[in-house]
Amino acid sequence: MTSPAMIEIEALSKTYVMGEETVTALDSVDLTITRGESLAIVGPSGSGKSTLMNILGGLDRPSRGRYRFEGEDVGGFSDDQLADFRNRRIGFVFQSFQLLPRLSALQNVELPMIYGGVSPGLRRERAAALLQRVGLGSRMGHRPNQLSGGQQQRVAIARALANQPDLLLADEPTGALDSATGVEVLSLFRELNTEGLTVVLVTHDRGVADAARRRIAFRDGRVIEDVRS
Amino acid sequence: MSRAPASEIIRFAAGAIIAHPLRSGLTSLGVVIGVAAVVMMTSIGLGAQKRVTDTITGLGSNLIIVTPVQPRSGGGVMGGAGSSQSLTDSDTEAILRQVDGVAAVAPAVNGMAQVTAEGANWNTSVVGVTPSYLEARDLVIESGRMFDDRETRQGRKVAVLGPTVATQLWGEADPIGKRIRIRGTPFEVVGVLGSKGQSSFGRDQDDIILAPLETVRSRIIGRRIKADSVQTIYVKAASEEELTLVQEEIDSVLRAEHRIQPGEEDDFQTQNLASILEASRAAIGAFTVLLAAIAAVSLVVGGVGIMNIMLVAVTERTREIGLRMALGARRRDVLTQFALESVALSLVGGLVGLGIGLLGAAGIAAIGDWPFALPTWSIPVALGFSSLVGLIFGAYPAWRAARLDPIEALRRE
Numbered sequence: 112m113t114s115p116a117m118i119e120i121e122a123l124s125k126t127y128v129m130g131e132e133t134v135t136a137l138d139s140v141d142l143t144i145t146r147g148e149s150l151a152i153v154g155p156s157g158s159g160k161s162t163l164m165n166i167l168g169g170l171d172r173p174s175r176g177r178y179r180f181e182g183e184d185v186g187g188f189s190d191d192q193l194a195d196f197r198n199r200r201i202g203f204v205f206q207s208f209q210l211l212p213r214l215s216a217l218q219n220v221e222l223p224m225i226y227g228g229v230s231p232g233l234r235r236e237r238a239a240a241l242l243q244r245v246g247l248g249s250r251m252g253h254r255p256n257q258l259s260g261g262q263q264q265r266v267a268i269a270r271a272l273a274n275q276p277d278l279l280l281a282d283e284p285t286g287a288l289d290s291a292t293g294v295e296v297l298s299l300f301r302e303l304n305t306e307g308l309t310v311v312l313v314t315h316d317r318g319v320a321d322a323a324r325r326r327i328a329f330r331d332g333r334v335i336e337d338v339r340s
Numbered sequence: 341m342s343r344a345p346a347s348e349i350i351r352f353a354a355g356a357i358i359a360h361p362l363r364s365g366l367t368s369l370g371v372v373i374g375v376a377a378v379v380m381m382t383s384i385g386l387g388a389q390k391r392v393t394d395t396i397t398g399l400g401s402n403l404i405i406v407t408p409v410q411p412r413s414g415g416g417v418m419g420g421a422g423s424s425q426s427l428t429d430s431d432t433e434a435i436l437r438q439v440d441g442v443a444a445v446a447p448a449v450n451g452m453a454q455v456t457a458e459g460a461n462w463n464t465s466v467v468g469v470t471p472s473y474l475e476a477r478d479l480v481i482e483s484g485r486m487f488d489d490r491e492t493r494q495g496r497k498v499a500v501l502g503p504t505v506a507t508q509l510w511g512e513a514d515p516i517g518k519r520i521r522i523r524g525t526p527f528e529v530v531g532v533l534g535s536k537g538q539s540s541f542g543r544d545q546d547d548i549i550l551a552p553l554e555t556v557r558s559r560i561i562g563r564r565i566k567a568d569s570v571q572t573i574y575v576k577a578a579s580e581e582e583l584t585l586v587q588e589e590i591d592s593v594l595r596a597e598h599r600i601q602p603g604e605e606d607d608f609q610t611q612n613l614a615s616i617l618e619a620s621r622a623a624i625g626a627f628t629v630l631l632a633a634i635a636a637v638s639l640v641v642g643g644v645g646i647m648n649i650m651l652v653a654v655t656e657r658t659r660e661i662g663l664r665m666a667l668g669a670r671r672r673d674v675l676t677q678f679a680l681e682s683v684a685l686s687l688v689g690g691l692v693g694l695g696i697g698l699l700g701a702a703g704i705a706a707i708g709d710w711p712f713a714l715p716t717w718s719i720p721v722a723l724g725f726s727s728l729v730g731l732i733f734g735a736y737p738a739w740r741a742a743r744l745d746p747i748e749a750l751r752r753e
Contacts (some may be wrong), residue, residue: 168666191672195668203666
């Protein structure tokens, strides 16, 4: 392997204080992710996979250990730096889509570009192209409640791609979809990965995990399996 | 600095307000009422000031009023208020002879008296004057004539009636040449005054009888005052520019007449209408401020209403806030969005309240035959205050929104 590491995680731990108990969500995790990889993080609930995703996406900070992204120490970022990091580097796809109901598909896709300071003209053009790309060119003016679940998730994917991120982070992206639409969404991720985008899927579904070329299994905050297919 | 342009944050805030028109309307209502109340109160107060100004200047703005006062120092027997009789006919003479720039000098005494005529009777103010009283007080004769200087000197029993007295005693009939009895003394009616209407304090200025100074002094007021004493000397300055100068000259002439040593207190005072006007304006101004302050309390109540709804909005939109943060919104962006939302709610309320307040004030002015005054400063102040209310009461909800943990927020159902 000669490809440069995009993400380097060393001895990363995350502990929460819940009442009088201290819960260890991640226990000294080491992980390297290379640009262009497609990776599935699997494990039962409470295994620490969501915590890892939150730290990878810059929504949370590690308690101990190092998280470097393209050489930058994300673990030491300020709140504003993390916001910019999420805006520019990360594209999030959530299980429940998380579209703003008042906004049209196009406006939802524009949202990250607004926070990224992209000019209105360019923003609209790029959002339209992305919706075209995910097959929703004829649905741009629709509100989320006028779209099916699969269409909503595709709007969310277009939104995740808006600022041309380095990493696409998807948390149970097919969890709220029927199996046929789930397959469509997964094949979209595969296409994006083939085009060079690094994709990390978090799932407890083996079938979804099989869509990725590398699978990491978590239990009790530790990596118990790391296999490439 | 945030990378998201302010115009976009304003659009987010406006979008949220427009999404719930009824709720936004009700939230703003408190500020609407508050601003409307403040604007209405200040406008009415200003209208009242204007009316007082109009009526007082209607009395004649060049007028100087000289009245006796009891010097506080000086020892001896202290009389009751107004009991001083320090002004006399010789003072009137002295002013007439020595003060320049004087258009008219009119001494006056007055008292309340019962007036009877052909069975009708009326209680009114009887003023003993000289013919120059008309010019000093800007009065006109509607019918008949004014008594002349000779009649005044001789103390003839002639009277000029105010229109109210004429109507009370004779109705529509012409009173000229008729006889009336004032405190039992018969007088001949020689004239009727033109109407002056109500004074600013609600007193009927037409409810008056003028009679020669000598006659009133000796027949009506009688032994209660010295034979040459006057209660008021009205001095009309020839022009407004000379008013202060004339007033100063009267002061020095009277001090000399009364042999008041330097450092001793005057036993008289001179007032011009400008100073009386100033005093009543200040009184109404203070009253207006008081009313506006009471009205401003409802503005604060409106602010509390906004804070309440904004806290609800932050709770309802926790997921939206989490999502915006995940997509790259900085805490400052979220803070600005929610702060602008409450400022906008409050500002729109302020605009509507301003409109309602001005309409209300105009309506009250129309009904009450009151001059409508638009306080020009009320527009920026109303809008500034309502923005401030939105900012102050929106700050805490906005701060709460900005402090949310994005992970927790996204998990919220």
